[in-house]
Amino acid sequence: MDLHHRLLIINPGSTSTKIAVFHDDAPLFAETLRHGSADLARFRTVAAQFSFRRDLILQALEGHGVPLGSLTAVVGRGGLLRPVAGGTYRVDAAMLEELSQAVHGEHASNLGALLAHDIAQAAGGVPAFIVDPVVVDELQPVARLTGLPEMPRRSIFHALNQKAVARRAADDLGRRYTEVNLIVAHLGGGISVGAHRRGRVIDVNNALDGEGPMSPERAGTVPSLGLVSLAFSWKHTLREVGRMLVGQGGLVAHVGSNDARKVEERIAAGDQVARAAYEAMAYQVAKEVGRAAVALEGKVDRIVLTGGLAHSSLLTGWIAEQVGWIAPVAVYPGEDEMAALVSGALRVLRGEEPAGEYREAGE
Numbered sequence: 206m207d208l209h210h211r212l213l214i215i216n217p218g219s220t221s222t223k224i225a226v227f228h229d230d231a232p233l234f235a236e237t238l239r240h241g242s243a244d245l246a247r248f249r250t251v252a253a254q255f256s257f258r259r260d261l262i263l264q265a266l267e268g269h270g271v272p273l274g275s276l277t278a279v280v281g282r283g284g285l286l287r288p289v290a291g292g293t294y295r296v297d298a299a300m301l302e303e304l305s306q307a308v309h310g311e312h313a314s315n316l317g318a319l320l321a322h323d324i325a326q327a328a329g330g331v332p333a334f335i336v337d338p339v340v341v342d343e344l345q346p347v348a349r350l351t352g353l354p355e356m357p358r359r360s361i362f363h364a365l366n367q368k369a370v371a372r373r374a375a376d377d378l379g380r381r382y383t384e385v386n387l388i389v390a391h392l393g394g395g396i397s398v399g400a401h402r403r404g405r406v407i408d409v410n411n412a413l414d415g416e417g418p419m420s421p422e423r424a425g426t427v428p429s430l431g432l433v434s435l436a437f438s439w440k441h442t443l444r445e446v447g448r449m450l451v452g453q454g455g456l457v458a459h460v461g462s463n464d465a466r467k468v469e470e471r472i473a474a475g476d477q478v479a480r481a482a483y484e485a486m487a488y489q490v491a492k493e494v495g496r497a498a499v500a501l502e503g504k505v506d507r508i509v510l511t512g513g514l515a516h517s518s519l520l521t522g523w524i525a526e527q528v529g530w531i532a533p534v535a536v537y538p539g540e541d542e543m544a545a546l547v548s549g550a551l552r553v554l555r556g557e558e559p560a561g562e563y564r565e566a567g568e
Contacts, residue, residue, distance in 0.1 A: 283338025424454030
């Protein structure tokens with residue numbers, strides 16, 4: 206007998222909570238619950254927003270006529286946890302404690318598992334999961350070392366979208382994700398390029414820490430001594446330097462905008478400064494793809510371009526021109542985090558793969 210599943214998906218962001226209910230792969234409804242600055246200013250920490258956001262989710266479910274008892278699982282966006290391998294994880298006590306205490310850092314995504322667990326309990330104790338959090342770490346040992354033993358490389362990247370799109374690309378090749386070698390470039394506000402070897406991301410730039418290509422609002426890799434000199438020039442505070450690297454770097458620093466559409470309009474109007482910056486970003490992505498090809502020893506089945514910026518045929522065209530000699534290039538524009546969370550949960554619920562146990566991960 207075929208079993209069907211009704212899933213509640215919860216994806217908390219800094220100023221909103223995206224929710225959706227799926228019947229198997231089909232969305233029944235999706236809604237973005239927006240939170241004004243005045244609403245959130247009442248809370249000293251992200252964890253303190255828990256009840257506020259939970260109540261809004263429950264009200265939305267009631268408004269859409271979805272009884273809690275009809276849910277068979279609840280899936281939350283994974284937050285800042287200790288490093289784990291990719292996959293779908295059951296929300297357990299160890300995970301809840303670390304996220305509620307922000308042991309590994311504070312971020313709105315930490316609420317995903319907390320909200321999923323609470324609502325799953327209210328729905329009769331159905332399973333609660335997270336899928337491919339940003340801390341997915343499958344780096345091969347040689348990829349961890351830098352020239353400073355005190356500063357090993359960390360794996361923090363767009364794991365949810367990279368893994369989901371990699372599976373789509375493998376399907377389109379008529380093969381399993383665990384049978385192919387792919388290079389996946391997530392092109393968005395931040396840019397991460399991962400070397401996927403038979404289902405594991407063995408090397409990837411840590412865009413959060415400033416590695417890799419510049420992006421619409423991040424500086425990417427910059428000369429180390431120049432950065433040290435800037436930081437110790439006493440012209441800027443530590444916070445200001447941080448903002449120059451993340452938030453005010455990349456295209457923002459060069460052309461004053463993180464909106465690729467506006468940058469392309471300026472290029473079309475003949476703006477050579479905008480063109481130079483946009484081309485440089487494409488060039489840096491292409492170089493990062495080359496680095497990933499080395500990690501895969503040149504054995505690459507596909508190069509995959511995804512994320513919001515992959516809607517730009519100009520940008521993806523420039524990148525493809527520079528890396529097409531490595532492997533064929535496939536473009537999967539945008540990102541659908543909600544569908545990726547659904548797919549991860551369904552693979553477990555359908556018995557296609559086991560759920561990971563967080564309390565045992567990394568120990």
